[in-house]
Amino acid sequence: MNQTEKKVKRKTKKALINEIKITLNSDSANESLARTCIAAFASQLDPCIDQLADLRCAVSEAVTNCIVHAYKEKKGKIYINARMYSDRTVSVRITDKGCGIPDVERAMQPLFTTGSTEERCGMGFSVMESFTDGVSVSSAVGKGTSVFMTKKFE
């Protein structure tokens, strides 16, 4: 039997069908812009409104974290990379070069915040996790943080 006649089982791999990269200033006015950009990108999948709103909310939380915590409301850049795959999954990576998180596990606990407790309620990561299919965070103190989230659109 020659090679071409052999039946080869191939695992179906999802293909990357689109990608965008955005760099924003860490200005709170850009929180809305970030949401709008990612929503416009994911709209190419003709998603249901609720799922799109979920992703907008998760992106808003991540970008807000960069502004409030990573850069402590000072100047910095926020790097957003969104990818769309053939299985209708969208991944969004939001990266900063801010102060970094000393204890990621602790930071992700509900109601934990290093912000002014009167108005920062420490639910950002909880919201991200609740409204996406998964969130992973990598960080180094003094270097920055990268938040990676995925959402599969039905």
Next chain:
Amino acid sequence: MDGLSIEFENGQMTVFVNCEIDHHTASRAREEIDGEFFANMPHRLVIDLTNMRFMDSSGLGLIMGRYSRCLASGCEFALYGADERAKCILRMAGMDKILNLKG
């Protein structure tokens, strides 16, 4: 502030939120609501989210902060018109059981 309208009637202050509430807009909303609250000292504060187009956890912070002000002043508090996503965020913080949620 654009997107926020505040009305007074019979000692009740109603804040109609007609915009998106995120970290950016929450700080301006907070200043305006607190300014009117302390200038007028209502006996009831109602926050109406019926026409709010978006909320993330900054909105939760805004609501919780206003609720705290009410508790400290002996003022009643009620939240109207929260949609399913807003209720979900409130539930995550356990605030759905504490706040007076209507409609």
